[in-house]
Amino acid sequence: MGDTALIEVKQLTKIFGPHQEKALELLNQGWSKKRIFTETKQTVGVNRASFTVKEGEIFVIMGLSGSGKSTLIRLLNRLIEPTDGSILFRGENIVDMNEERLREFRRTAMSMVFQKFALFPHKTVVQNVEFGLEVQKVPAKIRREKAREALALVGLEEWADQYPDQLSGGMQQRVGLARALANSPQVLLMDEAFSALDPMIRKDMQEELRELQEKLKKTIIFITHDLNEALRIGDRIALMKDGSIVQIGTPEEIMITPANEYVEKFIEDVD
Numbered sequence: 477m478g479d480t481a482l483i484e485v486k487q488l489t490k491i492f493g494p495h496q497e498k499a500l501e502l503l504n505q506g507w508s509k510k511r512i513f514t515e516t517k518q519t520v521g522v523n524r525a526s527f528t529v530k531e532g533e534i535f536v537i538m539g540l541s542g543s544g545k546s547t548l549i550r551l552l553n554r555l556i557e558p559t560d561g562s563i564l565f566r567g568e569n570i571v572d573m574n575e576e577r578l579r580e581f582r583r584t585a586m587s588m589v590f591q592k593f594a595l596f597p598h599k600t601v602v603q604n605v606e607f608g609l610e611v612q613k614v615p616a617k618i619r620r621e622k623a624r625e626a627l628a629l630v631g632l633e634e635w636a637d638q639y640p641d642q643l644s645g646g647m648q649q650r651v652g653l654a655r656a657l658a659n660s661p662q663v664l665l666m667d668e669a670f671s672a673l674d675p676m677i678r679k680d681m682q683e684e685l686r687e688l689q690e691k692l693k694k695t696i697i698f699i700t701h702d703l704n705e706a707l708r709i710g711d712r713i714a715l716m717k718d719g720s721i722v723q724i725g726t727p728e729e730i731m732i733t734p735a736n737e738y739v740e741k742f743i744e745d746v747d
């Protein structure tokens with residue numbers, strides 16, 4: 477892993493509601509998320525988050541349900557428009573991109589893997605994997621090649637012509653992963669991608685993801701609400717609470733020097 481910053485996020489804020497500017501002012505005056513909601517009914521999704529993601533690392537965003545993880549990851553490719561702040565990708569501010577540039581950026585820079593794998597039941601495994609490339613009008617021969625390569629990466633080349641319902645949950649999630657990889661994105665975004673899996677399969681997937689990352693050196697942003705998973709997978713972890721990042725560090729740093737009582741409480745549950 478190099479030390480080059482691939483993504484640089486500065487003071488990124490998202491407020492949901494029609495009075496974002498007013499709420500932003502209150503936030504900058506130090507009001508809490510709770511107080512802003514009580515008095516203005518605006519929801520602070522992400523509160524002035526700043527961090528960098530390095531080229532080739534697995535950067536984990538970890539926090540309880542409602543802490544702002546999904547909002548944060550969606551801000552990164554502007555599936556959600558930020559209220560304030562900037563997101564530099566190789567120095568280019570995503571917030572300033574026009575529609576055309578943004579479309580291209582989304583196609584080439586980032587691919588998302590979801591918790592619900594959303595595979596088409598009537599398509600075979602390989603057809604599912606090449607679907608995104610088909611939408612982008614990649615010629616049939618090339619997309620089939622790319623899809624098979626991606627399936628090989630997740631160990632499913634033998635299953636290419638089966639249908640999703642013939643696969644276990646873990647295998648279906650690997651198909652979802654292959655579909656994202658087939659795009660050859662610069663960053664993989666994974667939002668609770670393993671959260672629906674059985675504990676044993678989930679551990680296997682965590683190991684496989686680490687092995688895959690060592691092979692591909694892909695930059696991965698991985699969301700989870702499970703600290704054990706975060707510690708196993710992450711090169712670095714950002715811990716979120718109520719929309720704010722409370723600590724960023726390597727697993728060791730977080731275990732040895734928790735930033736505050738909140739983080740301390742979390743690490744009591746580590747197995």
Ligand code: ADP
Pocket residue numbers: 492493519520521539540541542543544545546547548
């Ligand atoms: P997480 O992914 O960590 O569970 P989310 O990013 O989904 O958290 O949500 C963060 C906060 O933003 C929550 O308080 C949630 O209710 C709020 N929120 C998320 N999306 C919306 C939306 N579209 N409209 C209003 N509030 C939202």
Ligand code: MG
Pocket residue numbers: 545546547668
């Ligand atoms: Mg979420």
